[in-house]
Amino acid sequence: MGCEVEVNAPIELVFERLTDWPSQSEWMLGTHIEMLNTPPSTPSRIGEKFRAFTGLGPLGFWDNMTVTRWEPPHKVDVVHTGKVVRGLGFMHLTAQHPDITKFEWSEEIELPLGVLGRLGWPLVRPFFLAGIRHSLRKFAKYVESHANRP
Numbered sequence: 001m002g003c004e005v006e007v008n009a010p011i012e013l014v015f016e017r018l019t020d021w022p023s024q025s026e027w028m029l030g031t032h033i034e035m036l037n038t039p040p041s042t043p044s045r046i047g048e049k050f051r052a053f054t055g056l057g058p059l060g061f062w063d064n065m066t067v068t069r070w071e072p073p074h075k076v077d078v079v080h081t082g083k084v085v086r087g088l089g090f091m092h093l094t095a096q097h098p099d100i101t102k103f104e105w106s107e108e109i110e111l112p113l114g115v116l117g118r119l120g121w122p123l124v125r126p127f128f129l130a131g132i133r134h135s136l137r138k139f140a141k142y143v144e145s146h147a148n149r150p
Contacts, residue, residue, distance in 0.1 A: 003105050004104040006140065007139070008140070009101060009144055014103060015072055015073035018139075019045070019072075030054055031052050036050055036064070046068060046070050049066050063084065078091075080109065092104045092106075103140070
């Protein structure tokens, strides 16, 4: 499953803002990020670990992630290793123009709760996708506000 958004900013700025993991708290619906390790001192941040609390107030869950692909300014992939969310996440950027970037977000997630999760997913999926789309639009505005600063 995936979503995309067009961001009116150069690809390098979009990549920089996207991979500032703690800033996801600014634009990802109901999410707070904590870093689990110090970013590697090499240009590649493969192996970087962070976690996202997704929920409202105390109701929610932690989603642990590790960066598995780092190809600036085009691709970052993560593996989700939490108790609730497991699977792969892909964030791919394409320059449409020097100041326009397409951001594609996709996930290959193992549904939690076994049969119950598989049966409930068709009911939850539209709300999940609406939340992702909302967050990506908010991300675009977040990046564009930084692109327009002197």
